[in-house]
Amino acid sequence: MPAGGAGAGNGDREDREDPAMSPTVTDGKLSEVASGDLPFAGEHASRQNATGGPFQTATEIAAGVSKGEFSAREVIEEHLARIAARDGELHAFNEVMSRDALDAADRVDRLVASGEDPGPLAGVPVALKDNLCTRGVPTTCSSRILAGWRPPYDATVVRRVREAGGVIIGKTNMDEFAMGSSTETSAFGPTLNPLDNNRVPGGSSGGSAAAVAAGFASLALGSDTGGSIRQPAAMCGVVGMKPTYGMVSRYGLIAFASSFDQVGPFAQRARDAAMLFEAIAGHDEADSTSLDRPAPSVSSLLGAGVSKLRVGVVSELVDAASADVASRVREAANLLATAGALVDEVSIPMCTYSLSAYYLLAPAEASSNLARYDGVRYGLRVEAPTAEKMTTATRSAGFGDEVKRRIMLGSYALSAGYYDAYYARAQRVRTLILDAFDTAYKRFDVLLAPTSPTTAFEIGSKIDDPLAMYLSDVCTIPSNLAGHPAMSVPFGVGDDGMPVGVQVLAPALAEPVMFQVAVVLEDGAPTAKSRGATASVVPAHAGQGEGTPV
């Protein structure tokens, strides 16, 4: 039931019968799904087989494939069918790697058949953000300037996913060069939110978030420079995690802002995200900023609970959110308190300067990182009579508005006469923010905040107002400035019925405790049924989205 089943994720009433009709479940729990109760996909829906197929979460797939209960090929064929059925509408992918994926699946199946260990991600379909280099496969950053470019090498994380038995299924759409918070700045057109086609999936890793939410891939990799994993995860109702800076290799990740960029996982559940994180984390000698230490084991601590953990709710970030989102964060805090955590409010006033510092520092690095797109060695070239004009014409035609804007902003911040007032000052503010977090983490083990100030907004509503768009990163940016890990966990819905993400922030290298908290939140998150009032709203949205040509 590949095609129609995906519709359940969309809340389409006609199709909602399908999941229950699909008898092949790998977990007894799944058969209890009540087909009519699903307001939207996301963590509840996915757990409840909303995506319609037999192959659900990454852990289940890896276990089934390893045990030979079903083949990796079956898994991949199923996911490719879902993509074929619905990605024309959502545009989560820039490139679907069907043949490569089936070949990789067959290799996994052969390993299983020959009794060898196929790896922890055996047969699990993984989608890659299109800024991760894949040898011979177009890697575009959703930019015209790189359209058609086929890298001659694989990113380190890509290699590690493959080595772990994961099957790379395609390259996902994104904001151009990861600059954006809605996936609308993609040169190839926006990705739609699978839960409501009128809304954005968030960004910049919107394609990866949508791919997981729509059941196109069990896992996905994104990159997070100012919230680009966590914010779309929140908006699409999936788990998204940004590791400690230096925990995951950046080699082969096309740079946006080098001192902020981190690769991280998307998954339907925290334990699946943990599995992918463990597969990609760890030292890489090709990345000088990679931490020279073994990746922490997070899986082993997933069930440890939160008893006696000290949890601080960051009041400035809660205040920055809309009322419904703020309510979910407080409910999440209550849940943790109930589970035994020591919860308190904490004020970190310095957080409010994060946006200012970030929107000078990140564009400054970007302006330099994107200089190499000059029409000489690869990518687009617009011919002109001199090299200077050729480069200018190429860049002017090849970059979209948001990229140009940030290159301008960053060049300005670094230029003679402004460096001290902008760039150097922002670097010092970055120090103050690090100090402020250090102080907070003396009192708390983790912090709690909204992921995004609002739920997914409507397509087109912010694209012409860059500052408004930038403000949607206000809750995620502090962790990037500090280089700390943070993750978004779906937690109920907003007044509009769209999912809300609660963000767990932790100090450097504290991924294990962060995951511990995430699992408790996930298990205790309000079910869709308990929010029946809002649940009814969603199918209406979804239905509209479905029928409206976009």
Add this chain to the structure above:
Amino acid sequence: MFLRAQHGRICTHLHLYGTPDFSRLTEEANIRWVAQSLLPGSEPLSHRGGDGGVLVLHGFTGTPQSMRPLAQRFVDASFSVEMPLLPGHGTRIEDLVPMRFSDWRKAAEDAYLRLAGVTKRVIVAGLSMGGSLACRLAADHPEIAGLVLINPFIEPPADGFREILRATLASGMEIAPAVGSDIAKPTVSELSYPGSPLAAALSLFEGLDDLVDDLDRIACPVLLLSSREDHVVPVSTGDFLMERLRVPVTRTWLEHSFHVATLDYDAGIIESAALAFAQEMTKMTKGAAPAVRGAEMSGDASTAVTAQAAEAAEAAEVVASAGAARLTTEPDVRDGSDAGPSPAGERPRGLATGTITIDEDTHVARLARLSLSDMELEQFTGQLAAVLEHAADMARLDISATAPTSHPLPVQNVMRDDEPRPALERDEVLGQAPRVEDYRFWVPRILAEGQ
């Protein structure tokens, strides 16, 4: 799609088999042809938008269908657009048989005059024969502000080839075969006649003979979009054109498209480039008009330089035609208090918006090798000012005792041993390059010195 036949199948036939069997092909073409009045999709377009006008011209045996996505982009961007259906096209192939170059030239001329009557500046965009007509118009009307030529048909075919066509015509064969729409993208096809009327084609060639002599009269900037692979018009026709134009040409290669590139993979690039060009060339309101910016270019190198504006300036220097003169002397059109031309040599007044000025933006854009239109410049200046204004809150913080952070985590002394690793395969790397010669990367003339 006659010309494709010229360079493809017919040539092959002539070469290998002597006289081709046109009658059989014509019969086939006739069978495929279904009589109807106007082929769906071939409707002309006439749209009243702003003061900037774009005349859009389709090719020989084609229809407005091939140009509609491009025309729509202009409509969306508030241009006034005229896209005529050229005489004899879009209906039945017989209708094209009696038509001559003069008919299409007149139709294009009429459409241009209609558009010029309701707009202030007009650019002309044409595909294939539409490109020939666009050049024709620009040679006749120096006030035309710019040309967008997509695989234009310019170089007249050799006499020998025409002889064969005349002989064929004399033998009673009126229509030569066409080969389907020349498009790389498999899912798209062009709405066009299944054959090419020979007499009409011969008159087109004669039109080209005249045009070639007049190419040096063209005075407006030209954006030339050339497919690398074209089975209809030889790729060399672009070079032929560039050799004869006295104005600078911005040439953009279309790597993934065949002749009907407007419907092919690179349609997006064409549309973006053409739109940016049209906006640049028809600028009428806020900010300096390209004309004045061109003038500033010669006096003050610190003002905005866009590829087009720079070329307009160069054009003004080399071509003393009416059009070029207009480009340099027309007063700056600004609104309100800021009216009047900027004296040459003086920077445009900084439109101070918050903390960043257009002046600074222009400087920064040049540092970043970006060419921004005045509209973009103004928009960006406002947007950047808003961001910088927001960032001004940092001024409240005391940072006097704070060290800067470049890396979020303290790491030092990361090094590798001095041990060789395998290099990349040269072919794989060069295969990705836009242009290569002698195993090295080809770049056009470098003006500035390196370090």
Add this chain to the structure above:
Amino acid sequence: MSANGAGGAADGAGGLAAAISGRGAVGHSGGMPGWEAVIGLEVHCELSTETKLFCGCRNRFGDEPNTSICPVCLGLPGSLPVLNSRAVELAMRIGAALHCEVRPSVFHRKNYFYPDMPKDYQISQYDEPINVGGYLELPDGASVGIVRAHLEEDTGKTTHVGEGGRIAEAEYSLVDYNRAGVPLVEIVSEPDIRSSAQARMYVGELRAVLIATGASDGRMEEGSLRVDANISVRRSGDQELGTRCEVKNLNSLRSLARAVDFEIERQRHVLESGGIVAQETRHWNEATSKTTSLRSKEEAFDYRYFQEPDLVPVIPSEQWQSDVIAGMGPMPAERRIRLARALGAGDGEALDPALYDQVVTAVELGLDVLVLDAIQLGADPKTALSRSVNEIAANIASVSRLSAVSFERLVTLERSGKLSATQAKAVLSEMLARGGDPVQIAQEKGFEALESDQLADAVKDVIDSRPEEWKRFTAGDEKVVQFLVGQVMKATRGKADGKAVVAELERLLAISQAPRAEVQQS
């Protein structure tokens, strides 16, 4: 800063060198009374590493174009640099050799667009370089201050195609990235240099230092060393510096000297005729022997430096620094002193200038160790030095065939008269060509030195057979000496030593004239 100021720390060594050399520092070149040139040099030195600065591609001259490239040095999206530790070591060696302070350093990005730069920024050290504040002592005893010596990456190589192969006339350019990312150390001198001769000497000495550290092969013709000169002139006695011009494209010591002379003359002429020297970059054109202003597009350079976020700070530990320095041999200045002392200099005794020039040459060519070892084994110092800077220098590539032991033997054979100078040179040439023992080679060649009576007989025979020439010789015609020596050589088939023949002739002359002298005296 003046040469004197910078030389403060160097006074000890510099003074000694000056004393040993028997000369003062090279003074201002004449011909410009009332004016003084102020010159600072920037020398880019390619490091002799196996691989590039930030990737494992080979650092090698002369490969096929674009065969030594990888994602990193090609600046492909997603690639990241990792620092080559050997390059850091060589940079520290250069710093130590130039008496610099080695400091914790970071890399910055220097942002500007140019097709030969794959990332369109250059990774370089900016305000926190690895080496700061040293000096280089020249053979003439002067000392030139070193501002800094920092690490950076090289660019690719651009070939301009079209008439003349120069940028201005080129139709298009072709880029080869093999050189992109090759490690460079840029050595910036204080403006302590006052003449073209001194500039040349500075680069020559720096080159010797770089070779001695093992940091560079010093091949200017392959671009391993590239020099830019900052030149200004001022009226003698002025404290303020004049406006300087940077001159590029100096590909040899010769063009450096010529360009400096041209530029000094040009600027002086501009100033004397009331003009103003524009601060600009100028290009040395070897063909026209002129510097010309680069007609670069008017573009304010704004490199937007910021710390390279893909690299981390380099903070060499004390241990590492001392290990690196311990692996270094003595520098040329020290080696010159050592060799000069072996030749009898020191304690206020200066060497004959011609001999000191041979010392400088021997050190420059790296032959000083061989000479010293041979002296140690008992060779005559002057003979050993002379053979090294003449015969061995002419065939320097083969020097590895020569051991100190065999060289000493050869020198001693010659010195003791067993071989004539001519024979010794022939034997040495053979030793360089195929190695081997000098005695054996001499035997193979049939060289046996003439016993002194054999020599006397041979000379006597020649005198007897050539009474005419002998008469002229006794009459004081010096021109005939060579003829007589030649005749003796011919008669002895080259076995006679020229000097010994002359000595015998003079002995006979003295004898023949002695009675007369007595007569005159009486």
